[in-house]
Amino acid sequence: MTTTLPSPSTTAGAPADAARPVVPRSGARRGAGLREVTLVDGFWADRQRTNARETVQHCVAWVERLGWLRNFDRVADGTTGPDRPGWQFSDSEVYKLLEALAWQLAAAPTPDLEALHDRLVARVAAAQDADGYLSTAFGHPGLPPRWSDLEKGHELYCVGHLLQAAVARGRTHPADLLVEVARRAADQVCEEFGPDGRDGVCGHPEIEVGLAELGRLLDEPRYTAQAALFVERRGHGRLGPIPLLGPAYFQDDVPVRDADVWRGHAVRALYLAAGAVDVAVDTGDAGLLDAVRRQWERSVARRTYITGGMGSRHQDEGFGEDWELPPDRAYCETCAGVGSVMVSWRLSLATGDVRYADLVERTFYNVVATSPRGDGRAFFYANPLQQRVAGTDVAEDAENPRAEGGARAPWFDVSCCPTNVARTLASWQAYAVAVEGDRVELLQHTSCDVRVALDDGGVLGLRVRTGYPVEGEVVVDVVEEPGRAVALALRVPAWATGAELVDGPTTTAVAPGLAVVTRRWVEGERLLLRLPVAPRWSRADPRVDAVRGCVAVEAGPLVLCVEQPDLPDGADLDLLEVDTGVPLRRAGDGAVAAGRLRAVPAVGGDLPYGDRPPEGEGVRVEVPLVPYHRWAERGPGTMRVWVPEAGRG
Amino acid sequence: MTTTLPSPSTTAGAPADAARPVVPRSGARRGAGLREVTLVDGFWADRQRTNARETVQHCVAWVERLGWLRNFDRVADGTTGPDRPGWQFSDSEVYKLLEALAWQLAAAPTPDLEALHDRLVARVAAAQDADGYLSTAFGHPGLPPRWSDLEKGHELYCVGHLLQAAVARGRTHPADLLVEVARRAADQVCEEFGPDGRDGVCGHPEIEVGLAELGRLLDEPRYTAQAALFVERRGHGRLGPIPLLGPAYFQDDVPVRDADVWRGHAVRALYLAAGAVDVAVDTGDAGLLDAVRRQWERSVARRTYITGGMGSRHQDEGFGEDWELPPDRAYCETCAGVGSVMVSWRLSLATGDVRYADLVERTFYNVVATSPRGDGRAFFYANPLQQRVAGTDVAEDAENPRAEGGARAPWFDVSCCPTNVARTLASWQAYAVAVEGDRVELLQHTSCDVRVALDDGGVLGLRVRTGYPVEGEVVVDVVEEPGRAVALALRVPAWATGAELVDGPTTTAVAPGLAVVTRRWVEGERLLLRLPVAPRWSRADPRVDAVRGCVAVEAGPLVLCVEQPDLPDGADLDLLEVDTGVPLRRAGDGAVAAGRLRAVPAVGGDLPYGDRPPEGEGVRVEVPLVPYHRWAERGPGTMRVWVPEAGRG
Structure with missing residues (x-):
């Protein structure tokens, strides 16, 4: 491990660990400063x-x-x-x-x-x-x-x-x-x-x-x-009052x-x-x-x-x-x-x-x-x-x-x-990173070089490399050792059921929360966190009325969505439903589900309410899902995060 | 039949058939005037x-x-x-x-x-x-x-x-x-x-x-x-523009x-x-x-x-x-x-x-x-x-x-x-009533006395008695005969599948639309329209996302709703679902359904989304439904027209 990290002292002005938006007056925990965490890619x-x-x-x-x-x-x-x-x-x-x-x-x-x-x-x-x-x-x-x-x-x-x-x-x-x-x-x-x-x-x-x-x-x-x-x-x-809006506004x-x-x-x-x-x-x-x-x-x-x-x-x-x-x-x-x-x-x-x-x-x-x-x-x-x-x-x-x-x-x-x-x-x-005494918490996972001044003196240098959020492996190499025992904590997100931490020859199942390893770290040591970022179905509490009978797809921290350009030409996104009995397939940073475009329904007379007659079969389709954060990058179109689930509505 | 109707000439001023808000210049059809239709009760x-x-x-x-x-x-x-x-x-x-x-x-x-x-x-x-x-x-x-x-x-x-x-x-x-x-x-x-x-x-x-x-x-x-x-x-x-609202406003x-x-x-x-x-x-x-x-x-x-x-x-x-x-x-x-x-x-x-x-x-x-x-x-x-x-x-x-x-x-x-x-x-x-030549259409059903001047001369007098919308029978008695063949049309609403018209000894199934009987009416003749006002389930077109997985209950022309005061004390209306497998029971001008108050759900962590764990059984309840038009008459409370359907969400 020969990575050279910029030293805090090479940046002029205020100290490296001061460069952060929130600096509480009390409490032992602090965020690492902007100059302590260098984004790589x-x-x-x-x-x-x-x-x-x-x-x-x-x-x-x-x-x-x-x-x-x-x-x-x-x-x-x-x-x-x-x-x-x-x-x-x-x-x-x-x-x-x-x-x-x-x-x-x-x-x-x-x-x-x-x-x-x-x-x-x-x-x-x-x-x-x-x-x-x-x-x-x-x-x-x-x-x-x-x-x-x-x-x-x-x-x-x-x-x-x-x-x-x-x-x-x-x-x-x-x-x-x-x-x-x-x-x-x-x-x-x-x-x-x-x-x-x-x-x-x-x-x-x-x-x-x-x-x-x-x-x-x-x-x-x-x-x-x-x-x-x-x-x-x-x-x-x-x-004073604002028209139509009460003081809660x-x-x-x-x-x-x-x-x-x-x-x-x-x-x-x-x-x-x-x-x-x-x-x-x-x-x-x-x-x-x-x-x-x-x-x-x-x-x-x-x-x-x-x-x-x-x-x-x-x-x-x-x-x-x-x-x-x-x-x-x-x-x-x-x-x-x-x-x-x-x-x-x-x-x-x-x-x-x-x-x-x-x-x-x-x-x-x-x-x-x-x-x-x-x-x-x-x-x-x-x-x-x-x-x-x-x-x-x-x-x-x-x-x-x-x-x-x-x-x-x-x-x-x-x-x-x-x-x-x-x-x-x-x-x-x-x-991304919090520090408390001799404990360093990696709270957001991304490829970066971390060089934090520990509160009790000394520096911990880490080289974090990952393809997250698309890939689930986060590799943390120790590149500078503080010379005493330090707790290194890696956040395991709430959705990450089945996450594993690899520490040398040992693989441990880690639950959502913080996976903490405390020891006297030696340069060259590595922790590998494996987060399950495969696409998964999510459902809402039934009290969220507006998405009853629907599923969303998440992959790692990303919420995915269906965009109209990914459906067959002329397909009406309002008629789409997905079949959650067919496993989701991963595709790049998104996923593919099995689905169906329903036949246009006919209900009671003029209004869209009444006895619902039997429906036609509809058309089976593949349903590509892309990360929500880049929806509409291909121009304006229809989109939905929550998709009706076949057989439930 | 000895009902005495007020004669148009007894009300001073403009002619009886003129008293109506809309009087088209062209077209043969007109609405009956306010003084041609007397509400009884x-x-x-x-x-x-x-x-x-x-x-x-x-x-x-x-x-x-x-x-x-x-x-x-x-x-x-x-x-x-x-x-x-x-x-x-x-x-x-x-x-x-x-x-x-x-x-x-x-x-x-x-x-x-x-x-x-x-x-x-x-x-x-x-x-x-x-x-x-x-x-x-x-x-x-x-x-x-x-x-x-x-x-x-x-x-x-x-x-x-x-x-x-x-x-x-x-x-x-x-x-x-x-x-x-x-x-x-x-x-x-x-x-x-x-x-x-x-x-x-x-x-x-x-x-x-x-x-x-x-x-x-x-x-x-x-x-x-x-x-x-x-x-x-x-x-x-x-x-000119209004802030945030386009010209469609x-x-x-x-x-x-x-x-x-x-x-x-x-x-x-x-x-x-x-x-x-x-x-x-x-x-x-x-x-x-x-x-x-x-x-x-x-x-x-x-x-x-x-x-x-x-x-x-x-x-x-x-x-x-x-x-x-x-x-x-x-x-x-x-x-x-x-x-x-x-x-x-x-x-x-x-x-x-x-x-x-x-x-x-x-x-x-x-x-x-x-x-x-x-x-x-x-x-x-x-x-x-x-x-x-x-x-x-x-x-x-x-x-x-x-x-x-x-x-x-x-x-x-x-x-x-x-x-x-x-x-x-x-x-x-x-x-309530439209007239076109020798045709009289009863478009809204209520107890009233009708005395319309026909466009081609003469008067048709009708005595309409009904407990509609709670009762489905509409009785129409002829009390004044125009002396020539007249078409009497009774509206059968779109929801009224199974309606019947009784004309003397004959009972005829009538479809939604207008049930028309044309003949030379004789004073004392009666038509009886039977509309199926028993409470019924209604579902929405699946494209109405907001009520997917829900049902509403209608009874005749009335939309019903569930009000919190009708549920057991402390019941959370958000946790109610109804069992559409159990027939609706009529109760006064409303209905009673079988339902369940779900156990409070637990889903993924802090947010109300994620893998949904199995639910508890909940509590079986009777679900009274009352006409929507009188909701909140008992004071402010929670209410819903669309109720989740058991087994669908």
């Missing part, structure tokens, strides 16, 4: 590369073209006014881009990206008021006054994203201008909304995570306290520590929960942490799609009731996937419970990876599990309302998703 | 009585209390302004009340209601401008200018309802002030929007039916031509004569279709009539609930895609039910096809009758087929956004439904 390395090469520039071009960047210049030079383009939250897209750039620069710096980052920061900084206030949508001549629309104005939400961007910068680079801008903005928020200040919260949570993380970066307890105050203020009806119906389930707007609910975990961990508030864990349990068990997607309703982009999980009208906003990862990762660090990492994986592969097109220049906003009607292609230069026709769009009217995907992909490896 | 007589005694006054009190009536006074006395209360369409609630009053006065006049009608008309008339323009939301000092928001302003929509109210008055009473007000308003619309005028349409169709019907009343072809112009202008993208995406299916906002789509039929019939436009028939066929076959309800989406109160019919998120707005009756009745008159009357019946019993509470003072706005979570009671003096929690509400923020129910119930019998 495979599913996520490919996407991260495309993200850096294509998506970031694509997004910068759009925020420039639409004037959302120029909004900062106009504030700086005093020329803004009522004709300001963009929604009130357009500043946040710039901040999410800055965050993406910071993470990207930590893992693979280039002079071009560095210069781009600095140029954007300079334009943002120039728009900051003397007292630290920063917004292009409020508080300047011709615009509404500061804090005049807490319900819909998104002012604090934008500041939250600014702080997250600064945190990314400050953890990957010696503190510079952006961190200073963020500090001043945070101070201004604390001044304005502190215990003796304005008794309000933002209609869209996000300031909470931003303040908490900046407080961690700068070791400033005032920011943590302000985040805690925002969390506590919520749920008491402080926000922005989680202002029930205090966070009293709620049992997520409800209302999904992204709002999840960002809030993430901030609540941060506050709970940093202040040692076990009751608050338990509340979020309880909400996670019920929401995952009853309000989450098989893809990990959250949000069942278009009307409010929100959670539905328990068991309300329609595949066709699934909203599953990409940003809700990002928010879900934020919450689960924080809970994973706080508790060590591997189920949180399971959900992170499911959401990464089936929501976050589904949004961007292969070329990184078009995105899904919503991620339904069934497309009934093939939409039309979206023009490459056109904004799109929500890309609901089964075609990814280059940009949206409300364009939160592309930049959210960008910052998440840029920091993907920060969610 | 039973399902609809009860509701009509409650409507007259309770609902009308209830609505008047609300429009008075909220200032929607006073808006007219304020225009008249010049004191209106930006503080005007109510949505832009609040005038229409007053007009629909006037229409309800007119029909009610035709059937059962009282001095109180007559005085109420006149008082309201006087206040409306006082707000009319010198040139005929009439709106309390636009066109006066402090309000937006006339026609400044065709997309959302509802100005023409309101005028349409004014015209319908005047038509009701003019067909039931010698023309008086309201007809004159309507004539002037219609003239102003024709002036403004005529061929050489403003090239626009209203965001919400309704002016079309209003103009067409007023044109018929006043024999004014200009109004018909203007209605035709509005129909033709639509579908070419004249209306107001049917401005495809011209009416080119469209294949209803789409977008359901009430808009249905009112437009009704107006298009009026125009097609009056102008002899066979292509336009065929277009609406084609739209009806596909929309009924693929986009309609078993209740007759239309509208699958909350986001735009609109139709979903084909087969998108979720029971829990069914919108099925009450007003869409009214709109569906409007369209189907017009098509029924235009074509004689009995399937239209079938849908009218289904919609009457399961949508229109479902909205009002038994006391006529609270209403459903949406009519879902499944209630997952029991809501809370609605205060008797509080407006409600949409009454989505399974409790009827006294009034709504957008309160279109109560007054729409009122005008429809007040004119119910106008949809």
Whole structure:
């Protein structure tokens, strides 16, 4: 074993293990930093590369073209006014881009990206008021006054994203201008909304995570306290009503520590929960942490799609009731996937419970990876599990309302998703490995080189190679030994019944959870994890009414789907059923099932209801299934994840 | 037979056979007038009585209390302004009340209601401008200018309802002030929007039916031509965009004569279709009539609930895609039910096809009758087929956004439904009987006295007695003979397999459609129709994904449902399944099925998906089913129309 790993000290700036989005103040477990885990190749390395090469520039071009960047210049030079383009939250897209750039620069710096980052920061900084206030949508001549629309104005939400961007910068680079801008903005928020200040919260949570993380970066307890105050203020009806949507829309119906389930707007609910975990961990508030864990349990068990997607309703982009999980009208906003990862990762660090990492994986592969097109220049906003009607292609230069026709769009009217995907992909490896004392947990499996500084000193170097998620073998070679006993833990996903761990001459059956081997590792030693990624049938709890009588196919962490182009010409996907008596056959990264296209049914008269007469035989077909994350890559078409099972409906 | 029927000549004013909402200019078939069909007792007589005694006054009190009536006074006395209360369409609630009053006065006049009608008309008339323009939301000092928001302003929509109210008055009473007000308003619309005028349409169709019907009343072809112009202008993208909703929202995406299916906002789509039929019939436009028939066929076959309800989406109160019919998120707005009756009745008159009357019946019993509470003072706005979570009671003096929690509400923020129910119930019998030459069709079965003037002279008097829809026997006695051969046709609904007609000593099996007996009827002769109203299982076309593996129970025209209060205490309706191997038992106006409460399932880990382990036995239960139209009369609770079938999911 002669692999040479980059030494942490060769990357300039902040220490290697600091480069991570979440750094709890308390608790022994930490995520490995971006520079401790180097992606080599495979599913996520490919996407991260495309993200850096294509998506970031694509997004910068759009925020420039639409004037959302120029909004900062106009504030700086005093020329803004009522004709300001963009929604009130357009500043946040710039901040999410800055965050993406910071993470990207930590893992693979280039002079071009560095210069781009600095140029954007300079334009943002120039728009900051003397007292630290920063917004292009409020508080300047011709615009509404500061804090005049807490319900819909998104002012604090934008500041939250600014702080997250600064945190990314400050953890990957010696503190510079952006961190200073963020500090001043945070101070201004604390001044304005502190215990003796304005008794309000933002209609869209996000300031909470931003303040908490900046407080961690700068070791400033005032920011943590302000985040805690925002969390506590919520749920008491402080926000005014929005037509047709009650206070649950922005989680202002029930205090966070009293709620049992997520409800209302999904992204709002999840960002809030993430901030609540941060506050709970940093202040040692076990009751608050338990509340979020309880909400996670019920929401995952009853309000989450098989893809990990959250949000069942278009009307409010929100959670539905328990068991309300329609595949066709699934909203599953990409940003809700990002928010879900934020919450689960924080809970994973706080508790060590591997189920949180399971959900992170499911959401990464089936929501976050589904949004961007292969070329990184078009995105899904919503991620339904069934497309009934093939939409039309979206023009490459056109904004799109929500890309609901089964075609990814280059940009949206409300364009939160592309930049959210960008910052998440840029920091993907920060969610892969956890460290606690002399224990290293490999939570996400991908080909990577790991070189973690152990908390008690010393370094463990690992070379992980795998064709996962398509192949089930994960090979872990020890390339640098810390010189004392270390526990190496490999996550065995919940679906991986029959997994095996090969350790030298010994093969052990390992159950879902963590497979842990503790010893004094010697360079050249190898662990081999075998995960059963063969395609398998999945069925839903019968209370999920919308998919009764249907099966889905999963392969490893991937949810598969049937796309109309894979059926015979002219076949109607609505008439397909699969025969689960015939074993699934693996095919590339997908599968093939046996199925039948039913004859067109005839039921009672004009309406599609009544006594059902006997059906014709239909036509037997092979049913290819492909990973859901790349559906519609061949153009708009019909699709379904859940397919009726022959003989059951 | 000594029944004495009221003679048409004893009711003052317009002729008895004129009292009907739809009077086509061409075509031999007409509906019998309100005064030709006298409800005696039973399902609809009860509701009509409650409507007259309770609902009308209830609505008047609300429009008075909220200032929607006073808006007219304020225009008249010049004191209106930006503080005007109510949505832009609040005038229409007053007009629909006037229409309800007119029909009610035709059937059962009282001095109180007559005085109420006149008082309201006087206040409306006082707000009319010198040139005929009439709106309390636009066109006066402090309000937006006339026609400044065709997309959302509802100005023409309101005028349409004014015209319908005047038509009701003019067909039931010698023309008086309201007809004159309507004539002037219609003239102003024709002036403004005529061929050489403003090239626009209203965001919400309704002016079309209003103009067409007023044109018929006043024999004014200009109004018909203007209605035709509005129909033709639509579908070419004249209306500006509404955020997130495309032009299909107001049917401005495809011209009416080119469209294949209803789409977008359901009430808009249905009112437009009704107006298009009026125009097609009056102008002899066979292509336009065929277009609406084609739209009806596909929309009924693929986009309609078993209740007759239309509208699958909350986001735009609109139709979903084909087969998108979720029971829990069914919108099925009450007003869409009214709109569906409007369209189907017009098509029924235009074509004689009995399937239209079938849908009218289904919609009457399961949508229109479902909205009002038994006391006529609270209403459903949406009519879902499944209630997952029991809501809370609605205060008797509080407006409600949409009454989505399974409790009827006294009034709504957008309160279109109560007054729409009122005008429809007040004119119910106008949809019961059709006449064509010497043929009389009994299309809706209820206890009533019928005395129709035949088109070729003479009168046919019938005494219809029945306990329908709970009982299946309809007894028709001839009480007045026209003195020549007349065809008497009784509708046999599509579901009525095994129906029989008893004619003296002869019993004949009759198929769904019309059972027609033609002869020279003699007073005292009797026809007896036996309809099989025993409860029956219904299943859906397998393409209706949302109810796969489920059954519904119908009894005659009634859709039944299971309500949580009828299950053992603490039973979870989500765990119920029924055993269709055990015959349904009739119980009052409902039924009892055999069923089982499943044990709480356990599936793969945290998410409700995975390999499903064997289930426990569960608990056998009796499953009472009650008519859907009276669900939630016992307070808010969970409910479902479609119940999982044991052994199928």
